[in-house]
Amino acid sequence: MHPGIVAAIVAVAIFAITLGISYPLLAFIxxxxxxxxxxxxxxxAMLALGFLFSAPLITRTAAKMxxxxxxxxxxxxxxxxxxxxxxxxxxxxxxxxxxxxGAAVNIxxxxxxxxINQLAPQKHRGRIMGLYVTVISAGFALGPAIVAVAxxxxxxxxxxxxxxxxxxxxxxxxxxxxxxxxxxxxxVSIVFxxxxxxxxxxxxxxxxLFDQTTLSLMPxxxxxxxxxxxxxxxxxxxMIAGNVFxxxxxxxxxxxxxxxxxxISLILIVITGSLLLPVAGSGVWLWPILFVWGxxxxxxxxxxxxxxxxxxxxxxxxxxNAAFSFMWGIGGIIGPSSTGTVMDQTGPIGLPLTLALFxxxxxxxxxxxxxxxxxxxxxxxxxx
Numbered sequence: 467m468h469p470g471i472v473a474a475i476v477a478v479a480i481f482a483i484t485l486g487i488s489y490p491l492l493a494f495i496x497x498x499x500x501x502x503x504x505x506x507x508x509x510x511a512m513l514a515l516g517f518l519f520s521a522p523l524i525t526r527t528a529a530k531m532x533x534x535x536x537x538x539x540x541x542x543x544x545x546x547x548x549x550x551x552x553x554x555x556x557x558x559x560x561x562x563x564x565x566x567x568g569a570a571v572n573i574x575x576x577x578x579x580x581x582i583n584q585l586a587p588q589k590h591r592g593r594i595m596g597l598y599v600t601v602i603s604a605g606f607a608l609g610p611a612i613v614a615v616a617x618x619x620x621x622x623x624x625x626x627x628x629x630x631x632x633x634x635x636x637x638x639x640x641x642x643x644x645x646x647x648x649x650x651x652x653x654v655s656i657v658f659x660x661x662x663x664x665x666x667x668x669x670x671x672x673x674x675l676f677d678q679t680t681l682s683l684m685p686x687x688x689x690x691x692x693x694x695x696x697x698x699x700x701x702x703x704x705m706i707a708g709n710v711f712x713x714x715x716x717x718x719x720x721x722x723x724x725x726x727x728x729x730i731s732l733i734l735i736v737i738t739g740s741l742l743l744p745v746a747g748s749g750v751w752l753w754p755i756l757f758v759w760g761x762x763x764x765x766x767x768x769x770x771x772x773x774x775x776x777x778x779x780x781x782x783x784x785x786x787n788a789a790f791s792f793m794w795g796i797g798g799i800i801g802p803s804s805t806g807t808v809m810d811q812t813g814p815i816g817l818p819l820t821l822a823l824f825x826x827x828x829x830x831x832x833x834x835x836x837x838x839x840x841x842x843x844x845x846x847x848x849x850x
Contacts, residue, residue: 468585471594473641474578479601480634481541481574484548484627486609486706489681490699492551492560494618499557503686507806510682512561514674514798516568521792522656524576525785533577534642540573541635545628552624572791574634580787581645583775589721592772596717599768603709606681610706614699659789663777666770666837669729670790672828673767674797676736676821680705680763682802683809683817690814691748704753705760712761713768720772726837729769733829735762740822744815770837777838 489510496506528536547567551560579598586594616622638645659667681702688698719728739759746752774786801824808816 468644470641470644470646471582471585473637473644474581475598475601477537477541477634477637477641478574478578478598479605480630480637481544481571482602482605483609483612484544484605484630484634485571486606486702487612487623487627488548488551488609490610490613490685490702491618491623492564493682493685494613494695494698496557497686497689498618501557503683503806503809504803505806506686507679507683507802507804507809509557509560509564510678510802511799512564513568513571514678514795514802516565516570516795517572517674517791517798518568518795519565520569520572521576521788521795524573524791525656525781525788528577528784533581533647534638534645537574537577537638538635540570540577541631541638543570544574545631545635548624548627548631552621568795572795576784576787576791579771579790580784583771583783583787584646584779586775588776591775592717592720592769593714594717595771595775596713596715596720596768598771599717599764600710600713603706603713603764607703607706607710610699610702614696614703618695656785656789656792658782659786663774663786663838665831665835666773667789667793668828668831669766669770669837671793671797672824673764673770674794675801675824676763676797678798679801679805679817679821680760683805686809687814687817688748691752693748701752701756705756708757708759708761709764712765716761716765716768717772720769725769725773726832729766729837730829730832732762732765732769733825733832735759736766736825737822737829740818740825743818773837 493506493510496509501509544567547563547570550563551567554560554563582594582598583591612626613623684702684705685695685698688701689695693701716728716732736759739755739762742755743752743759746755770790774790775783778786801821805817805820808820810816812819
């Protein structure tokens with residue numbers, strides 16, 4: 467495997483541990499401070515809002531400055547902002563801090579995903595993107611486990627997060643000779659993808675909605691079911707563990723079968739899991755449902771990334787990843803804020819039922835329209 471792909475995946479994995487820690491950790495801290503589900507959901511949505519605002523700027527900035535140093539700057543800024551979250555006890559200030567955190571995190575993910583997709587050989591693209599999402603998922607799963615062991619009252623989770631982001635910056639610096647620069651992207655905008663690949667963008671946005679909603683509100687859902695803080699953190703870990711073990715098989719299937727059919731199948735699994743969660747309650751069936759549910763939910767993103775890399779290259783691919791990031795911001799804002807509000811009115815059942823409704827809408831859209839243009843396009847030629 468190309469050393470640039472390995473380096474980008476390792477750096478993102480380290481970063482994923484940091485984010486895996488932050489979601490349950492910050493949710494527990496806010497809950498202990500007496501904040502409502504609506505407040506927690508809106509606060510979590512600031513990260514996605516940072517994704518939304520920064521996405522159009524990343525393509526232009528990446529073309530004008532050294533891409534590796536741009537990624538390093540995003541990692542170091544993340545470490546600084548995590549330190550601020552630990553030091554600041556006025557939770558209203560967490561809104562602008564998490565907004566800036568989203569922008570810093572977005573730099574890393576857009577650039578890394580573009581590097582990996584650009585360097586991946588065509589015949590193994592689905593497998594490599596599956597490996598990428600698997601490694602990210604493993605990081606996300608390890609994060610809640612660290613919170614479960616250390617507890618939300620300890621400084622250890624914050625310390626691990628800050629050290630981890632600095633380590634990710636070190637990996638990028640070490641691999642700087644293997645990672646390509648990006649061409650000038652001023653002629654390619656996010657608007658291009660809203661016209662040509664709207665369904666693929668909605669898929670990315672819906673995975674973001676699923677991701678941000680479950681990471682920020684699943685701990686609260688589990689607590690409301692009567693689980694303790696440790697089991698609530700493990701609930702997230704179980705869901706993400708399903709993601710870890712599912713993405714490489716899903717990536718292999720994405721290389722072997724029509725990706726639209728695969729995405730529809732994954733959507734139906736998410737809907738089924740959402741409807742089964744209220745039935746399972748806090749009983750033994752909760753855990754296998756979370757496992758399968760998480761794997762299917764994140765698997766949609768694996769298939770979408772493979773499809774994007776198949777259709778586009780160069781500046782179009784960088785702009786396409788920025789468009790995915792833009793949609794990640796939209797989904798991340800809509801998901802936690804709307805679901806938190808529903809949970810305030812209906813109790814914990816509001817989480818799975820709201821997600822079921824969103825994915826029913828996605829199923830209808832994917833059934834009615836293709837993922838990407840079916841006709842040839844200048845941007846679709848691949849050199850890999």
